[in-house]
Amino acid sequence: MLYGILAASSALLLAAVLTGLLRMSALRLGIVDRRWRRPMPLSGGVAVVAATCVVAAVGDRQGSTPLGPEAGRLLIAGAAVALLGLVADVRRVKARFLVGGTAVAAVCVVPYEETGVPAGILAVGWIVFVALGFKALDHADGLAGTVGVVTAFGAAACAAAEVMDGLAVLLSVLAAALTGFLMHNWHPARAGLGACGALFTGFVLASAAVTTRAGQDLASNAAVLFALSALVAADVVLVVLARRLSGRSLLRPGPDHLAHRLRRLGLTPQGASVLLGVTAFGGVLVAVLVHLGWIAAGGVLWVAGGVLVLVVGLLLVRPRVKPAARSGVVPRPASPQVTTQLRVRNG
Numbered sequence: 001m002l003y004g005i006l007a008a009s010s011a012l013l014l015a016a017v018l019t020g021l022l023r024m025s026a027l028r029l030g031i032v033d034r035r036w037r038r039p040m041p042l043s044g045g046v047a048v049v050a051a052t053c054v055v056a057a058v059g060d061r062q063g064s065t066p067l068g069p070e071a072g073r074l075l076i077a078g079a080a081v082a083l084l085g086l087v088a089d090v091r092r093v094k095a096r097f098l099v100g101g102t103a104v105a106a107v108c109v110v111p112y113e114e115t116g117v118p119a120g121i122l123a124v125g126w127i128v129f130v131a132l133g134f135k136a137l138d139h140a141d142g143l144a145g146t147v148g149v150v151t152a153f154g155a156a157a158c159a160a161a162e163v164m165d166g167l168a169v170l171l172s173v174l175a176a177a178l179t180g181f182l183m184h185n186w187h188p189a190r191a192g193l194g195a196c197g198a199l200f201t202g203f204v205l206a207s208a209a210v211t212t213r214a215g216q217d218l219a220s221n222a223a224v225l226f227a228l229s230a231l232v233a234a235d236v237v238l239v240v241l242a243r244r245l246s247g248r249s250l251l252r253p254g255p256d257h258l259a260h261r262l263r264r265l266g267l268t269p270q271g272a273s274v275l276l277g278v279t280a281f282g283g284v285l286v287a288v289l290v291h292l293g294w295i296a297a298g299g300v301l302w303v304a305g306g307v308l309v310l311v312v313g314l315l316l317v318r319p320r321v322k323p324a325a326r327s328g329v330v331p332r333p334a335s336p337q338v339t340t341q342l343r344v345r346n347g
Helices: 002-029 043-062 066-090 095-107 115-135 144-162 167-186 194-213 217-227 230-245 258-264 269-292 297-315 336-345
Strands: none
Touching: 002 043, 002 167, 043 066, 043 194, 043 258, 043 269, 066 095, 066 167, 066 194, 095 115, 095 194, 115 144, 115 230, 115 336, 144 167, 144 194, 144 217, 144 269, 167 194, 194 217, 194 230, 217 230, 217 269, 217 297, 230 258, 230 269, 230 297, 258 297, 269 297
């Protein structure tokens, strides 16, 4: 218990310090996200990965909390996925390479002897979906980090219930590292997570959840895993539907994610992230209660209903249309009186 607190504190401080120290280096090297109004240095991803791996590895080496073969293999595979994400941050990488690389790493961590091959293949697909979903969720200040912290604590609670101490500590360290990163990523953000940190976070969370649930019946597994990642699923489904209905390519970025649409409804950046974080917490809480057996797996239907309402409701929020030329409307010319007044004001 004492080591867990010490490890989490160390990860939080290390991630916070590294994010700040690497920020200027990321700007000089051009490791930035240009989707924002100003280039966003992507130092947070490297900081989160480094803090999580270093603190977990030191604890395992000292024997304070051995990770065990499952958590150790998961951490190595997660580091490989993070390296792939770092390459994507530095230079443009096609989506199929991100999907393929993440899938190969997922194949290496799924416990097929407990899940069976068919369920194991489904688990690989779900891990890839969550990892890429977290990458897509990194579209607003503080959002991916907040959802990652909430999900990590929920997955850690499930692992602790199964007496998987090494896995529980690893997830707690990840949650602490993300919290340290959030010190720089809360609005207005000074550093971003990037594909490196987002893919690593989603991969570790999904793989840990699959390992924790291995050996249990497929229906309850699907219920728990869905509830843990309900907000990620909502964002992906919303974007896919919006782009399909508008005839746009799925790979073409645009302001059609959850936080974007909430901003159009009048919420502040902080308000949107907090609201979505609370929504993610609701799904995670249901997942933990189902895992512990305190409520039936059917309770996840409420989470599914909430996701459906969220997606359909925000799908009705239309993007802002600028200048009249886009809509084919020709602006009316100003009246002679207005023209005369403008000439007088302009001298």
